[in-house]
Amino acid sequence: MSEMQLGLRERTRRAVQREIAEAANVLFVERGFERTTIDDIAAATGMSQRSVFRYFASKEEIVLGKFDLVVDDMLAALRARPADEGVWTSLRHMFDVLVSLAQTPGHEQMVEPIHRVVFETPALFAGYLQKLQRMQDAVVVELLERAERAGEPYDADDPAPHALTAAAFGCLVAGQRAWLASGGQGSFADAIDRAMATVGPRT
Amino acid sequence: MSEMQLGLRERTRRAVQREIAEAANVLFVERGFERTTIDDIAAATGMSQRSVFRYFASKEEIVLGKFDLVVDDMLAALRARPADEGVWTSLRHMFDVLVSLAQTPGHEQMVEPIHRVVFETPALFAGYLQKLQRMQDAVVVELLERAERAGEPYDADDPAPHALTAAAFGCLVAGQRAWLASGGQGSFADAIDRAMATVGPRT
DNA sequence: TCGACTGTGGCAGTCTCTGCCACGTTCGGC
DNA sequence: GCCGAACGTGGCAGAGACTGCCACAGTCGA
CATH class of the missing domain: 1.10.10.60 (Homeodomain-like)
Known part of the structure; x- marks a missing residue:
């Protein structure tokens, strides 16, 4: 066993x-x-x-439970990025896990309708945002370790990793909403790209 | 009447x-x-x-209902910022409405404990995040009008206003959490400042 | 074969939230 | 001052999500 x-x-x-x-x-x-x-x-x-x-x-978990399973994949994807890559770029690639999840053959037709249900049902949307927030906690931990490994650790009270992660996830949601608003026509990945291109870390 | x-x-x-x-x-x-x-x-x-x-x-609304009342004040604050000010700076000053709300004499002692209840009760925190999302919709509308007035309107499908707003609110939450984590000792405004200083619009 | 373990259904109960109705109070017109 | 209308309120029944408890059936190893 x-x-x-x-x-x-x-x-x-x-x-x-x-x-x-x-x-x-x-x-x-x-x-x-x-x-x-x-x-x-x-x-x-x-x-x-x-x-x-x-x-x-x-009842919520029936819809949102699957996101708990992706967290580990996203962290693994983040960890797999080269150490010298910019944080913002690494975060962007971490979201590719979500993109490929949405393109998994089999339930491809269901992704967009379910997505719509989540974003249009207040209780579900709220739960979704909360799950994203939990993901951010894990991502921040990973960013701290990553900086440690690179020999450039953050100060203990540096808000940068938290703020960058929060901003990136904000762009993610903005991208998702833009994608849904377009009727799911355009590319999900493009929507995220375009959102994340307009914001970034202060040098 | x-x-x-x-x-x-x-x-x-x-x-x-x-x-x-x-x-x-x-x-x-x-x-x-x-x-x-x-x-x-x-x-x-x-x-x-x-x-x-x-x-x-x-039951949630008993705690979160008051945020519906602040939205108008925040939009007014945003509208009052000079037209040539950077968007990011204007958003930062919009959040001052929340800061001063937290400093309103009378229920000053309750602000931090209630804040803690919201952030530590999953259902409440989820509802709070959702309210912030609704605020963002209103803020985006205001940003579009602002750009219009300045004679530099955004393209119809430009994700910039959405992404900037989402990033700013992400920083707000990160700042609030940092403030709570410090036991409410430091300045609320400082926590937001520091979070928003690490991120910003791409020139 | 027997006993422990696991999955399942049913039942009663709590809590949030809603629709409905009946009662008392208040208010405006006369 | 009087009366009808409008309003606030309480109580009740009921839906729906969720939990604890118990009894039953199948399964598996000793």
């Missing part, structure tokens, strides 16, 4: 989670998030309400 | 709202947001649960 093999138990759990999430997402896109009850989702997957809550801590 | 005089009805309504909010804030700081029920607040103010919900759309 190693950690890497994940074990049968954990694998089936993930499978059921995925099944619930996919069924729920269809309903959310069809009827909207608030007009879909947990009972609807339970009925659609043939389970009881009680069991749905065994797989997801809340 | 003019709009400026506010009318007796609206004035008493505001008074009751204020009374509820103050009583609730005390309870929130004492026991925490989640461990305080609407019934507790109703009991503390001698009203019924039903009436509390007539004054506030939700």
Whole structure:
């Protein structure tokens, strides 16, 4: 029962989670998030309400839970950037993880509608912003280590890593909204690029 | 029944709202947001649960509702900045409205504890971030008009105003968190200054 | 085969929030 | 001063998210 093999138990759990999430997402896109009850989702997957809550801590998590899984990938991507690259550029490339996630074949058609549900449902959007904030905490830690490794550590109370990260994530959201506003026509990556090109670190 | 005089009805309504909010804030700081029920607040103010919900759309709004009132002041402050001032500087001065709000005599002691409740209660923090996002929409509109007035309008699809605003608000939150992390010791305004000094528009 | 473990459903209960209705008070016109 | 209208309020029932608890069934190793 190693950690890497994940074990049968954990694998089936993930499978059921995925099944619930996919069924729920269809309903959310069809009827909207608030007009879909947990009972609807339970009925659609043939389970009881009680069991749905065994797989997801809340209704919100059914939609937003997947972002918890990307955090590690984003940190890994950030860590993989060359040490002498500018922070802003590295952060930009870290977001490529989100871009490629949106382009994963299979649920490609669902990405834009789900995105829209998140951005148009106040409760979901608020939860999303909060998750981004948690991501920023992890990113800041990574930036501090990165500077340490480069032999140019930040001062303990230097707000720069926090501010840069916050600004970058702000640009990310601005880019996402611009992309959604364009009806999902243009390139997601381009939208982020253009937003992040207008702001940057003070020399 | 003019709009400026506010009318007796609206004035008493505001008074009751204020009374509820103050009583609730005390309870929130004492026991925490989640461990305080609407019934507790109703009991503390001698009203019924039903009436509390007539004054506030939700439990969250009791804490976060006041931010809706500041938006207009912030926009006015932004509009009052000289036309030839840099956007980033103008945004920074717009935040002074929040700073002076935190220094309003009377509830000065409550500002830091309430701030802490907001930042430490996930549901409240998420709601706060969402309100900031709505503020940004209004700020962007103002920036577009400002550029228009200056004779240098942005292109219709230029992400710059959105990205700049998002970055500025990101710095605001970073500053607030730094201020809270320091135990509310340092100056709120300084924390924002230092965060916003590390980022800025690309020339 | 037996016993421990796990997943599941159902039930009761809490809490937020809403719609509805009935009551008392207040206010404007007469 | 009188009466109808408008308003604020409380209580009640109910939806919906979420939790704790218990009982039941299947599964797996000893």
